[in-house]
Amino acid sequence: MDTTVQTLAGTILITGAHGKTGRRVAARLTSAGHLVRSASRSGDHPFDWTNPHTWPAAVDGVAAAYLTYQPDLALPGARDAVTGVATALAERGVQRVVLLSGRGEPLAQECERAFLDLVPTGTVVRCAFFDQNFTEGPFAPAVIDGVLALPGAPDVAEPFLDAEDIADVVVTALLAEGTEHEGRVLELTGPRAVPLVETARILGDAAGHRVQYQQVSAADFAAVAEAAGLPTDEARGLAELFVDLLDGHNSATTTTVADVLGRPARSLEEFAAEAAAGGAWARA
Numbered sequence: 716m717d718t719t720v721q722t723l724a725g726t727i728l729i730t731g732a733h734g735k736t737g738r739r740v741a742a743r744l745t746s747a748g749h750l751v752r753s754a755s756r757s758g759d760h761p762f763d764w765t766n767p768h769t770w771p772a773a774v775d776g777v778a779a780a781y782l783t784y785q786p787d788l789a790l791p792g793a794r795d796a797v798t799g800v801a802t803a804l805a806e807r808g809v810q811r812v813v814l815l816s817g818r819g820e821p822l823a824q825e826c827e828r829a830f831l832d833l834v835p836t837g838t839v840v841r842c843a844f845f846d847q848n849f850t851e852g853p854f855a856p857a858v859i860d861g862v863l864a865l866p867g868a869p870d871v872a873e874p875f876l877d878a879e880d881i882a883d884v885v886v887t888a889l890l891a892e893g894t895e896h897e898g899r900v901l902e903l904t905g906p907r908a909v910p911l912v913e914t915a916r917i918l919g920d921a922a923g924h925r926v927q928y929q930q931v932s933a934a935d936f937a938a939v940a941e942a943a944g945l946p947t948d949e950a951r952g953l954a955e956l957f958v959d960l961l962d963g964h965n966s967a968t969t970t971t972v973a974d975v976l977g978r979p980a981r982s983l984e985e986f987a988a989e990a991a992a993g994g995a996w997a998r999a
C-alpha cells in the first residue's frame with residue numbers, strides 16, 4: 716500500500732489490536748516501521764474499556780491512537796468510556812486519533828460528536844457491516860453451518876465493507892500529511908448494497924455449499940449470540956441493535972473508500988472468493 720506520506724514519529728496506541736480492524740491496522744503500521752502499543756484485556760498492554768484504572772497507562776507517551784470500542788458504540792457505557800479515553804488523550808496533547816464507529820446508529824453518532832468535541836483534530840471512521848463478520852468472531856460459523864440467520868427481511872440490503880479497506884483508510888487518516896482528515900467523519904461502505912438473501916447466495920457459491928438465508932426474531936438472534944459466547948446483556952443489546960440496523964435505512968452506498976484511497980472498495984464477491992480460497996469455510 717502506498718497511500719500515505721509518513722510524518723508521524725512515536726508509538727501508536729491501538730485498542731482491540733487483535734480484532735477485525737485493529738489487527739489489520741497494527742500489521743500495516745508495524746510493517747511500515749511504526750511502534751504499535753497493542754491494548755486490550757489480553758494485549759501486550761492491559762486495557763479494559765470497562766475499567767477506567769487501565770486507561771492512563773495505555774495512553775501515556777503515545778503519539779497517536781486508533782480506538783476501537785467493544786462491544787459497540789451504540790450500547791450503554793460506550794459514551795462514558797470513549798469520552799474518558801479521549802479526554803486522557805487530549806490532556807496529553809495527542810492530536811492524531813481515529814475512532815471506529817458504525818453507520819445509522821444514533822447513540823454511536825452521539826459518541827462521535829462527544830469524541831470530536833474532545834479531540835477536534837481526530838477522525839471518525841463510520842463503517843457499514845464488515846465482510847469479516849462472516850469469517851471472524853461469534854457469527855463466523857454461519858457460512859460453515861449453511862444458515863445465515865439475521866433479524867432482517869431477506870430483501871433488506873447492506874453495503875458490506877471489507878476490513879482491509881477500513882484498515883487502509885484508518886492508516887491513511889493516522890499518517891497522512893496535512894489536515895485533510897482532521898475533524899471529519901469518513902463514512903465507509905462497500906461498493907454495492909447486497910440484499911441479505913443474495914448475501915447468503917454469494918457466500919454459499921464461494922464456499923461451495925448451500926447457505927440459506929433465514930430471518931429470525933431478535934430473541935432467536937440473541938440466543939444464537941449467547942450460545943456463541945457473548946454475555947447475555949451484550950447478546951440482547953446486539954440483537955436489538957441488529958433489528959434497528961437491518962431495516963433498510965443503511966443501504967445507501969458512499970464513495971469514501973475510493974475518494975480516500977484512490978481505488979475502488981472491495982466487493983463482497985472478491986472478499987468471499989479470497990476467504991474461500993484461504994479455507995475459511997472448509998467443512999471437516
Ligand SMILES: NC(=O)c1ccc[n+]([C@@H]2O[C@H](COP(=O)([O-])OP(=O)(O)OC[C@H]3O[C@@H](n4cnc5c(N)ncnc54)[C@H](OP(=O)(O)O)[C@@H]3O)[C@@H](O)[C@H]2O)c1
Nearest residue numbers: 731733734735755756757763764784785787788817844845
Ligand atoms: N463488526 C461490524 O460489522 C462493525 C460495523 C461497524 C462498526 N463496528 C464497530 O467495531 C467495533 C468492534 O468491532 P468488532 O465487533 O468487529 O470486534 P473486534 O474488532 O473483532 O473486537 C475484538 C477486540 O476487542 C478486544 N476487546 C473485547 N472486549 C474488550 C474490552 N472490554 N476492553 C478492551 N478490549 C476489548 C479484544 O481483545 P481482548 O479479548 O484481548 O480484550 C479484541 O482485540 C465496535 O465499536 C463496533 O461499533 C463493527
